[in-house]
Amino acid sequence: MRQKLLLLFCSIIFLSTGIFAQEKLVTGTVKNEAGDAIVSASVKIVGSNKGAITDENGSFKIGVTALDKLEISAINYQTQVVTVGDQTILQIVMVAAEGSNLSDVVVTALGIKRSKSNLPYAVQQVGGDQFTETRASNFANALSGQVAGLQITQNNNLGGSTNVVLRGFKSLTGNNQALFVIDGVPIDNSNTNTSSQKQGFAGFDYGNSAADVNPDDIASVTVLKGAAATALYGSRAANGVILINTKKPNKAGIGVTANFGVTTGSMDKSTFVHYQDQYGAGYYDPDVAATHYSNTDHPAFFYYDVDGDGKNDYVAPSGDDASFGEKFDPSLMVFQWYSQDPSSPYYNKATPWVAAKNGPSTFFINPWSNSSSVTVSGANEKGGFKMGYTRNEDKGIMVNSKIIKDLLNFGAHYKLLDNLTVEGDINYSRIRGRGRYGNGYGDPSSIAANFREWWETNVDIQDLKNAYFNNNKTNMTWNWKQIGKNNKPAYWDNPYFSRYENYETDERNRYIGHASVNYQATAWLNIMGRVSLDHYDEIQEERTATGSLNPDGYTRYNHAFSEYNYDLIATVDKDLGEDLNLHALLGGNIRKSTTSSIYAETNGGLVVPNWFALSNSVNPIEAPVETYQPIRVNGVFAGATLDYKKLISLDLSGRNDISSTLPKGDNSYFYGSASASFVFSELLKEAGWLNHGKLRLNYASVGNSAPFASLVDVYTKPTGYGSIPLFSLPDTKNNADLKPERTNSFEIGLNMDMFSNRVGFDVTYYNTHSIDQILPVAISDATGYGFKYVNAGDIQNQGFEVSVNLTPVRNSDFRWDMNLNWTRNRNKVIKLFGDNKNLQLGGFQGGVSVNATVGQPYGTLRGSDFIYYGDEEGQTVADAIGKHVILSSGDPALTGSNEVIGDVNPDWIGGINNTFKYKNFSLAFLIDIKQGGDVYSIDQWYGQGTGLYKNSVALNANGKSVRDPVDEGGGILNPGVTEDGQPNTTYAVVSGVRGLGYNAMPNKAFVYDASYVKLRSVSLAYNFPQKWFDNKAIKGATLSVFGRNLWIIHKNLPDADPEDAASSGNIQGFQVGSYPTYRMYGFNLNVRF
CATH class of the missing domain: 2.40.170.20 (TonB-dependent receptor, beta-barrel domain)
Incomplete structure (x- = not known):
């Protein structure tokens, strides 16, 4: 292989060795104002029948005397006359004639140049300045x-x-x-x-x-x-x-x-997550006992002794990479992930339960x-x-x-x-x-999936950066399986370590x-x-x-x-x-x-x-x-x-x-x-x-x-x-x-x-x-x-x-x-x-x-969909036809996973x-x-279900947070009708195991119009x-x-x-x-x- 490359390179070098040898004949090129060669231009000695035609490179060669004048003409261009004098090389730039077609010659298959005027198929050209003026790397x-x-x-990967x-x-x-x-x-x-x-x-x-x-x-x-x-x-x-x-x-x-x-560059913030800042780590549902981490006044926290003082402490569930946990309250003192970081000022200490000041967007740097x-x-x-x-x-x-x-x-x-x-x-x-x-999806190296789908809004990026650099660049992560009891990563590494x-x-x-x-x-x-x-x-x-x-x-x-x-x-x-x-x-x-x-x-x-x-x-x-x-x-x-x-x-x-x-x-x-x-x-x-x-x-x-x-x-x-x-x-x-x-x-x-x-x-x-x-x-x-x-x-x-x-x-x-x-x-x-x-x-x-x-x-998306009223026999309420069927729990009824839900x-x-x-x-x-065109968002599918996005803390028609208990006016009212065709009036619970994302909604809910x-x-x-x-x-x-x-x-x-x-x-x-x-x-x- 190397021998062939060397032979080819040497051949090319040989081509250039005689470039500057002298020649009595006049040579030249004829190009347009854009620098493109003009093929088949006529180069004629004025007062003589002697002439030449430019080749596919716009080049010509003709024998002349110093007193001769050359007339250069081409279709769609203004005719030029130049005096030869002592010149041996002519570079002719043709100006387009008024009303002419400015881009008549195009390169076609096999590099053959043809006149665009009679070309029998569609081609389109883009000038080289389009690639150099805006400097796209690809x-x-x-x-x-x-x-x-x-x-x-295209995508946003480097x-x-x-x-x-x-x-x-x-x-x-x-x-x-x-x-x-x-x-x-x-x-x-x-x-x-x-x-x-x-x-x-x-x-x-x-x-x-x-x-x-x-x-x-x-x-x-x-x-x-x-x-x-x-x-x-x-x-x-x-x-x-x-x-x-x-x-x-x-x-x-x-x-x-x-x-x-x-x-x-600078981040277009419309293309990254807008996190809710009201609730922190955990998968908590007040009505589902299996999601309670402790039997206390704050069941969204673990409750055990962390600092060894013989008293139980509130402990954040860092092993659950979600944000359906306890509502933020600065008066609550909680042991968080960095309490296990010896380099942290909060080592072995409880800290106020508040949202992070430096969210995941601060992890990124300007390119x-x-x-x-x-x-x-x-x-x-x-x-x-x-x-x-x-x-x-x-x-x-x-x-x-x-x-x-x-x-x-x-x-x-x-x-x-x-x-x-x-x-x-x-x-x-x-x-x-x-x-x-x-x-x-599926590996700690995918940091964006971590941030968009599985994250805790109480975790501060600056603390993670300090934890990595101040602990000999070891994997001091936010995602301990259980703080103080099992300090091993559950699902994610420290992003700086990654x-x-x-x-x-x-x-x-x-x-x-x-x-x-x-x-x-x-x-x-x-x-x-x-x-x-x-x-x-x-x-x-x-x-x-x-x-x-x-x-x-x-x-x-x-x-x-x-x-x-x-x-x-x-x-x-x-x-x-x-x-x-x-x-x-x-x-x-x-x-x-x-x-x-x-x-x-x-x-x-x-x-x-x-x-x-x-x-x-x-x-x-x-x-x-x-x-x-x-x-x-x-x-x-x-x-x-x-x-x-x-x-x-x-x-x-x-x-x-x-x-x-x-x-x-x-x-x-x-x-x-x-x-x-x-x-x-x-x-x-x-x-x-x-x-x-x-x-x-x-x-x-x-x-x-x-x-x-x-x-x-x-x-x-x-x-x-x-x-x-x-x-x-x-x-x-x-x-x-x-x-x-x-x-x-x-x-x-x-x-x-x-x-x-x-x-x-x-x-x-x-x-x-x-x-x-x-x-x-x-x-x-x-x-x-x-x-x-x-x-x-x-x-x-x-x-x-x-x-x-x-x-x-x-x-x-x-x-x-x-x-x-x-x-x-x-x-x-x-x-x-x-x-x-x-x-x-x-x-x-x-x-x-x-x-x-x-x-x-070609390219239909299939997955689970809503069940629509009127799809089954006997569903005849006219005003309800085509609306989502809502179950008695207030959640939508779902199909299996083989429905057509989109088209790419x-x-x-x-x-x-x-x-x-x-x-x-x-x-x-x-x-x-x-x-x-449609796009299925896996980020929204999971991120909605883990409580990261702002709609998971939105106010409902009752003026209450959708996360509040239903019996206190909270929850979400899913649009649709009951199985008998009546408008739905039942609010559904929004929690870490139901309500918004993968845990309650069909895939269809996360198929979006991909227009831009x-x-x-x-x-x-x-x-x-x-x-x-x-x-x-x-x-x-x-x-x-x-x-x-x-x-x-x-x-x-x-x-x-x-x-x-x-x-x-x-x-x-x-x-x-x-x-x-x-x-x-x-x-x-x-x-x-």
Whole structure:
């Protein structure tokens, strides 16, 4: 591997060695004001028939004399005339013609540049400044709200995962993430989170590997949405493609760019718990004797001698991690958890029973990050190079948490001959994490779950901090099983001990690169050969320190991924007559990928305390869990576009893949697309108000291969029986007759630009069916298996996408641009396998599951619901129909746990992007909107039941606290009717064992509308006047200030961010252990030399 990397790097270095050789011919590039290459621009010597045409990089070369003048012209741009003089390198910047289409050229599949004016499928571009101006550490997060049809789901974990889904979920159990491609190199975007972590249980979120991409190096991002646009990429592009185009050298001579930025943040308090401050620790119900801790005047306390003076003391029930205890009263003297802390001033003392001054929100700290980079580039008539280094350091919202990214890149291109160009690049990244946040449910490392679900409001965070640092950093916790009698953690460690002692570390080293040869065989035939690689290896280490609630131990996970792609592509661009143009391609691709991993953990604890190594295991470690997954796909593809008078365009493409994961002899599959566009504005040239108008139509079928090792059953080796090794078959039987999944897609669209390009819109309707889904279905236990992989199922996605571009004001000094995106997707499971009507995708705490149910959207939530009047025969009171049935106790009647209680899919998503430019100032802001969709809050499910939230002390209609006894006017009046249809008038008890949360209410009560409206980002930039830098080393500078996630304008989920997700993947729609959202503020300085 290292030899191959060294060979590739040396090849790239070789490309740049002759860059500055002199040439008598004049060379140059033609670009627009945004820095994008203008393809097929005409470069002509005035008064002569001699000329040249710019290539796909906007480059040209032409022999001239010093007295010649060159006329440069291109469609939609003002013609320029320049005098050659003694120049040998020309950098031409074209100004858009009045009424022109400013972004005519887009990068499409396989890196091929095409005119957007006749493109027969939907694409959308995002400029590179969107990623650098607001400094998101994961560039994918910055796409939220920017692209119609693209749904971005992110979370608040440090370096956490981002879900990137285009046009809905298409695969029942497979990958639904878009494919990421950098400069023609497909890259892996998987994450290595455990399956249980993805379902909301304990673990760490290690993020997606696409986060390795350097935002500073992005020139633009092109989103290919439908199957017709992505078919040439093969089976893994069925979910759309995110094309990342990196910055290239674009100036003569040597140029240096330096960048420095700092970011910090403050908590958005609407996304964290608002605790009640009237009651403290315990599970107490005055009417349930089993919840009484003592037979005293204060039965919510234990009553025994703690300090050894022979007298009984009131003692807080610290072992019960809830706040349904005694009402706070400063005159009550109580022994609390810190009475067992020798370093505390309250050691062995009773203290007033009051709410904590420093609640859990004070545990979090303000995040901070800095970024610095330097880039050196250069170019002349023969070629160019660019090399750079970037360092990002992010510190999180909890102590001992940070991620450091070191990013190196080098790229070069060089013309060996007039018609032969070589180029290559290599990008290296080193990502080091320490102290990522524990999340999910079921482990002390998930501090947010502790704070949100199981907490005592009398516990002060500052006391916990002192207890950790003043006791030699030992686990002096608040959660003793019983104070003075059993001083061991019951459920939770001291959060400072968790952060400083039970931390994880991880490191990923990655190489992404390519080398290519481009041969212009004739004026109309180009041949390109390319080899690319994406390789990374990572290590994840998790620690449980001696003295923790859980036994001490150490786990180590090594993961490696490598992929090589070999491409040979011939393209034809030829006029077949005065009115007819042919653009065609023919190519082949060989893809070889390998994924391997090894996992091992200590057994029985650590011999030497806090020495974290597998060799320090008390007992011999179990055999490591190892995986090795080689995959090979060979593909051939072809495409052709016929363009008649730039009026009608017909596009055909096809690809045939042979996959190693399908049955031998039946592993070849073909798919293709047919598209057409009609540029009706060509017939309406006299209509001055219309700049461009196009209808487009396409149909495509794209395959998706089977997962690795789905054909033949493979034995696994579980823990042996004593010295006897054991082997077993998996619970799911593989199937040697599998065939690829297939997505059939239809799309129709209308695009118009009007009024000198001040008004434009793009409307798309699409309808996709994903059939022959590869999924596990239940089979008879008599077979020895529980499930079997089969081809079955059909998911439909259909919807509308609308993108509107407006320029309300445009003059010499001021410009206002607006971009509006709106998407409505409707998802439906048409069928599964045989008579099966439901496929459970995952299950959450509390008995809730996410499912694919026939006739329902993909991602329905199932759990317990209210019983509604009218559901049973004989319930005929008209005014009561549909209302909750309330029992004689005043509590609601509940169903079982298999009712449909929600749908994770939004009704629609949208974004409003505004940019204002006045002279050297630029102001931009983005509003991101999600309407509809449901989220099940596990935090509310438990937190309501443990008495943490303010509604557990609210006043009822009687003016009494809901916690007061019912016979004294307390309790809650649940809305609904009795079983005979009469309005409910019975108040229910609110206590530690009934009334509000998991102990009395159905799951449905904690399913919330996940809508939000967010001010996602704001940026203000100032370009320093060029006259300040005349004849100086500095050529230009820009200073910008920015903010991210500044304001949640609207949300319905209480005490949390509705966007926050545990991980990426198919299992969405739940919220557990959410960390608060932080408003981020920063500045950035860019200086060019």
